Amino acid sequence: MFSKTCEYAIRASIFIAAQSYQDKRVTIKDIAENIDSPKSFTAKILQILAKKEIVHSIKGIGGGFEIPKENIKRINLAQIVIAIDGDSIFKSCGLSVNHCCDQHPCPLNKKFKSIRNDLAKMLDSTCLEELVLDVNSGESFLI
Amino acid sequence: MFSKTCEYAIRASIFIAAQSYQDKRVTIKDIAENIDSPKSFTAKILQILAKKEIVHSIKGIGGGFEIPKENIKRINLAQIVIAIDGDSIFKSCGLSVNHCCDQHPCPLNKKFKSIRNDLAKMLDSTCLEELVLDVNSGESFLI
């Protein structure tokens, strides 16, 4: 479904948000340990997220990553997915036949379109906050 | 969504079925040309499909691949996807957190489950026949 990079990005974002929610800033090491991801790979991914202003990074002693509380409500999964994997999951043909569903549709175009729309709707309507609450209440896990 | 291998497998199956529907047997070359896929890679994929009895292969002069007409109705997309990519798309966690949705769910488990169920239902309820009719009537394309 998503690339591994994107999965790490989502899990990392949720973890950072969950900690920020409790006013805790986290380092790359913390993140990698808590979402079980390779540390330097995670660092690379976080740089992308920082550039796209999905996470906020602070250098130096006491630094790390955080997501300002106001943003935890605002950031949704679609933003993260697009930042990492681009919008191909929303736009490209499920059979790689074309640029999808125009004059030259593949045989699955209608069926795919509907599933992709559901996926898009889901990603768009799911903000970090609700996921964070689940994780912090111990209902769901990142590892 | 699917691996490239799986996309080729689906497109090849639809093409073979579309030709078998008109009592035409096709060679690997035909297939590769008509679905725009690398020839020897396609050959490999067809071997898998032949072993799983999704396509029928005939060696020697005049040989090639076909799908018996009775089977065009019976074969659905789920069978092809499972033959190539396995059932991970149905069963594995969208965030690669675990074996999905048991005692240890990831934060997206509910939302993912619903989308995956829709996908599974779609793949299961879509047989080759309806796709073939679309292609043969010129409503949709494999290339």
Add this chain to the structure above:
DNA sequence: AAAGAAATATGATTTAAATCATATGAAATA
């Protein structure tokens, strides 16, 4: 039986994704 046309089997190569490693830059604190 021989020749040709097809699939089959297998292995090598290429490409892209994922991972690892290391040097550099910025902020804090002592």
Add this chain to the structure above:
DNA sequence: TATTTCATATGATTTAAATCATATTTCTTT
């Protein structure tokens, strides 16, 4: 200002997916 702790930048390596190449087997036709 020196040192430490963190992120940043960059490049190398590994792994897996995709692609390419070729020898072998099977069947048909003559």
